[in-house]
Every structure is written in structure tokens, then in C-alpha cells.
Amino acid sequence: xKARIALAAAVLAGVTLVPATAVAAPSAAVTGNYCELAxxxxxCEYGVxxxxxxxxxxxxxxxxxxxxxxxxxxxxxxxxxRWNSTGGRARGAIKTYNTGTWQxxxxxxxxxxxxxxxxxxxxxxxxxxPA
Numbered sequence: 846x847k848a849r850i851a852l853a854a855a856v857l858a859g860v861t862l863v864p865a866t867a868v869a870a871p872s873a874a875v876t877g878n879y880c881e882l883a884x885x886x887x888x889c890e891y892g893v894x895x896x897x898x899x900x901x902x903x904x905x906x907x908x909x910x911x912x913x914x915x916x917x918x919x920x921x922x923x924x925x926x927r928w929n930s931t932g933g934r935a936r937g938a939i940k941t942y943n944t945g946t947w948q949x950x951x952x953x954x955x956x957x958x959x960x961x962x963x964x965x966x967x968x969x970x971x972x973x974x975p976a
Contacts, residue, residue, distance in 0.1 A: 879911055883918065885928040886911045894939040896949045896965075905965075907939045907951060915939060915953060917970075933961055933973045952976050 880889040887893070887908035894907045902922040910916045915933040919926045937954035944950075950964040962976040 882906075882908065883925060883928070885916055885918070887916070888913075891935070891938045894941050894951070896941050896943050896951075898947055898949075899945060907941070909935045909939065909953075913956065915951075931963065931970065931973075933963070 878889045879886045882893060885908060887910055891909040895904055897904045904920045906918050908916050910930070913934050913936070915931045915935055916928045917931050918928050933953055934956040935953040936956045940952045942950050942952070948964065948966055950962055952960050952962045955961045960976040961973045963973055964971045
């Protein structure tokens with residue numbers, strides 16, 4: 846009965862209930878709106894950021910998860926990978942810089958007030974470092 850009352854209250858409040866199995870990152874860290882993409886929950890106001898690689902159907906997508914970490918998934922031309930945490934504690938939207946090559950980079954405003962960056966080189970992403 847309590848579950849039905851909670852569900853009815855959530856519907857009236859315009860809240861979407863999402864099963865815990867759909868969470869890419871812990872949802873307890875967020876007290877605002879979040880969205881879902883391919884099983885990963887993310888902070889809606891920061892959106893989904895993507896990089897598209899030249900002369901291919903390959904791409905990467907990035908989100909700020911409900912744990913404030915940057916999450917990434919890769920499309921190899923035929924299938925998407927699962928969401929992977931890259932670490933990086935963000936407090937704002939991810940900025941992507943597509944250099945027109947296979948060596949893009951991303952930046953985030955960190956929770957320490959600094960801008961942090963990751964580079965992609967030779968098919969691998971670097972760790973986070975101050976930009």
C-alpha cells in the first residue's frame with residue numbers, strides 16, 4: 846500500500862521513478878533533475894556531449910553522471926560500448942574540441958574550481974590533468 850501511495854505521489858509531483866538497475870552512477874549524489882541514455886543516468890542540465898571522428902562512423906558520447914563523474918561510451922561503427930567512468934569530478938558541462946583529426950580533447954570545470962582536460966591520442970584517452 847505504501848508503495849502505491851509513493852507512486853501516486855510521484856506521478857502527481859511529475860517525478861519519474863527509475864529502477865536502480867538503470868543507474869550508471871550512484872543517484873544519491875544528485876538532488877536535481879536527471880535524464881537517462883542507454884542505461885546511464887546523467888544530470889540533464891549538462892546534456893550529452895559527443896565527438897564524431899573524421900571519415901568514419903566512429904564516435905564517443907560523454908555525460909556527467911549522478912555521481913558528478915564524467916562517463917563515456919564509444920561507438921565503433923556497429924555497436925555502442927557500455928558506459929565507463931573516466932573519473933573527473935565535474936561541476937559543469939563537458940566541452941569537446943574536435944580538432945578534425947583522431948586526436949580530440951575534452952574539458953570540464955572541476956569541483957576544485959580548475960579546468961581539467963583529457964586528450965585522445967593513438968586511440969587512447971589520457972588521464973585528467975589541469976588545462
